Amino acid sequence: MAEGYPRDTSQQRVYRALEALVAGEDSSIDLTQAVLLIASTEYPDLDMAQYMTQLDALARRVRVVLALPPGEQENQLPPEIDPLVVISALNKVLFEEEGFHGNQEDYYNPHNSLLNKVLEERTGIPITLSLLYMEVGRRVGIAMEGIALPFHFVVGCRLPQGMIYIDPFNGGQLLSQRDCRDLIRRIAKARIKMHPQWFEPVSRKQILIRVLNNLKNIYIDKEDFARALTICDLLVLLTPHDFGERRDRGVIHLQLKHYAHALHDLTAYIENTPHASDRYEILNYIKTIRNIMAMMN
Numbered sequence: 440m441a442e443g444y445p446r447d448t449s450q451q452r453v454y455r456a457l458e459a460l461v462a463g464e465d466s467s468i469d470l471t472q473a474v475l476l477i478a479s480t481e482y483p484d485l486d487m488a489q490y491m492t493q494l495d496a497l498a499r500r501v502r503v504v505l506a507l508p509p510g511e512q513e514n515q516l517p518p519e520i521d522p523l524v525v526i527s528a529l530n531k532v533l534f535e536e537e538g539f540h541g542n543q544e545d546y547y548n549p550h551n552s553l554l555n556k557v558l559e560e561r562t563g564i565p566i567t568l569s570l571l572y573m574e575v576g577r578r579v580g581i582a583m584e585g586i587a588l589p590f591h592f593v594v595g596c597r598l599p600q601g602m603i604y605i606d607p608f609n610g611g612q613l614l615s616q617r618d619c620r621d622l623i624r625r626i627a628k629a630r631i632k633m634h635p636q637w638f639e640p641v642s643r644k645q646i647l648i649r650v651l652n653n654l655k656n657i658y659i660d661k662e663d664f665a666r667a668l669t670i671c672d673l674l675v676l677l678t679p680h681d682f683g684e685r686r687d688r689g690v691i692h693l694q695l696k697h698y699a700h701a702l703h704d705l706t707a708y709i710e711n712t713p714h715a716s717d718r719y720e721i722l723n724y725i726k727t728i729r730n731i732m733a734m735m736n
Contacts, residue, residue: 449483450669458676461644468643471554471574474567474650478553480669490555494571497532498578504528505579516580522598525581529572530611537561539568541608549666552654566592566649568607584640587649588619590626595640602638648677655687664694682711686721693724698735702728 457476461468471491479485498513505520505528516525533539542551542562550556557563557571566585569592573583576594584595586604593614594605604614606622614622620633641649651674658667671688678684689704705725709718 450480450672453477453480454672454676457673461647461677465642465644468647470570470643470646473643473647474554474570477647477650477654477670477673478555480673481549481553481666482555485555490558493558494574495578497537497575500532500536501525501528501575501579504531514578514580522581522596523603525576525579526596526603526605526611526613529576529579529581533572533575533607534610539563539571539607540610541565541568547657547660549654549657552650552657563608564653565606565608566646566653569594569605570646570650572605572607572611585643585646586619586638587641587645588637589623589631591622592649593619595638644677648674651677659691664691667691668695682708685711686717690724693728698728698732702732 453476457473460473460476471494472487475485475487475490479487502513505516505525507517539557539561542548542564545551546564550560551562551564552567554567554570557567563571569585572594573585576583581596583605584597586593586595591606591608594607595602596605602616604616604619606612606614616638619638623633623637624630651670655667655670655674658664658670668688668691671684671691674681674684675688685704686708689701689708692698692701692704702725705721705728708715709721709725712718715721
């Protein structure tokens with residue numbers, strides 16, 4: 440088994456499938472397939488085709504609301520159609536008719552980060568509802584981009600007069616850049632310095648990394664280290680040069696008493712980040728692991 444692969448056979452299949460999916464150009468990554476692969480780490484028998492079909496059906500309903508002729512090619516819109524009209528149709532189908540909404544009551548439930556459960560339960564967090572919105576929009580024929588604001592992911596859509604932002608967590612509310620700044624400050628409960636790069640569209644791989652980081656943090660907070668490890672394996676796959684992810688995975692291995700794996704990851708972190716602020720803490724972990732392994736021999 441190659442270094443870094445999950446140890447469970449079903450997880451290895453997911454790992455290899457996601458590895459193949461993200462191997463090419465970022466623009467060619469199928470986001471729907473990728474996030475369903477992430478969900479299949481929790482639901483090994485997940486029928487991905489079922490959920491892809493559900494997204495296709497939602498897009499067809501949006502096109503019906505837009506009164507597009509049935510013979511019109513899917514994934515394309517007439518050039519004269521106003522993007523704001525398309526956004527209104529998306530909001531009508533997804534939020535008014537289907538009832539998708541932000542999960543305010545149980546925000547940190549891991550189901551909110553798994554697309555199959557978002558589609559089943561009609562609720563999620565900003566990034567998964569934004570991803571749903573973008574993927575239905577793509578099937579309708581409107582180009583949208585992910586905007587990774589701090590604390591709150593939104594969707595960006597380029598209009599002739601400039602970029603507009605859409606908040607699927609709050610029913611598809613339309614936002615200006617100033618509205619986004621106010622939203623961030625309300626969530627942070629402080630006046631924080633704004634950075635222009637926050638409003639730049641993020642790559643598809645970055646969206647997947649944010650979904651995985653949400654899950655990792657949820658599982659760690661719940662001390663569900665076995666599930667956290669599975670997510671860490673995927674994060675290491677997507678960010679092979681981020682040795683902070685190797686450190687996090689090593690610490691989780693240590694929690695699970697996987698001493699050899701922990702030593703491998705933590706040593707890689709130390710060797711590749713010689714000026715890390717937590718260097719001595721990690722060196723102490725490594726010393727402890729070596730002592731434990733010596734006693735076991």
